[in-house]
Amino acid sequence: MATKGEKVVDAEYDLDSDSLALSVRGSRSDGAEEFGDIIIDFDKKGNIVGVELLGATGLLSGLTKGDVSSDDLKSIQDAWLTVRKAGKNIIVDIKLRLPGRVIETPLTFPGSIAAET
Numbered sequence: 001m002a003t004k005g006e007k008v009v010d011a012e013y014d015l016d017s018d019s020l021a022l023s024v025r026g027s028r029s030d031g032a033e034e035f036g037d038i039i040i041d042f043d044k045k046g047n048i049v050g051v052e053l054l055g056a057t058g059l060l061s062g063l064t065k066g067d068v069s070s071d072d073l074k075s076i077q078d079a080w081l082t083v084r085k086a087g088k089n090i091i092v093d094i095k096l097r098l099p100g101r102v103i104e105t106p107l108t109f110p111g112s113i114a115a116e117t
Contacts, residue, residue, distance in 0.1 A: 006095065011079040013056065015070055020056035022079055022094065024049045038107060040092070048083050051092060051107070063105040072098045085111065 009022040023029070027049035029041035037059055041050035053059050060068040075098055082093040088111045095104045 005084070006080040006082045009050070009079045009081050011076040011096065013070070013073040013076065015074065017054070018056050018058075018070065020053045020060075020073055022051045022053075022081060024081065035109060040109065048081070048090075048092060051081065051094065060103065060105065063107075064103050066103065068103065075099050087111075 007024045009024050012021045012023075013019070014021075023041070027043055029049055030044045032039050032041045034040075037054040039052040039054070040048055041052070043049045056073055057068055057070055060073075076096050077099065078097040080093075080095045082095070084091050084093070086108075090109045090111050092107045092109065093104065094107065095102065
């Protein structure tokens with residue numbers, strides 16, 4: 001269950017490209033900005049409505065300092081995003097419930113990328 005500030009997202013993992021797309025339920029992307037292997041989706045108001053991780057297993061393994069496999073990402077049970085401001089930066093917290101564990105990791109971006117805080 002989502003806690004205050006968390007947005008429930010749909011998670012789609014593509015094994016062939018090792019990409020993980022997280023999209024806020026009921027939202028529509030109107031644009032995107034790429035930061036290396038991370039793509040941030042925005043709605044018309046500039047709010048963050050999705051995140052795509054390219055090379056997701058390696059990226060998440062490195063960010064969480066643990067092993068995240070393609071089997072893990074194929075088995076996501078629930079997923080959430082939280083967007084918050086920290087100084088001049090925007091932090092997007094990703095939380096994934098996998099069988100037997102939950103992984104969480106923050107992603108930091110320049111504050112100019114989003115309208116929401």
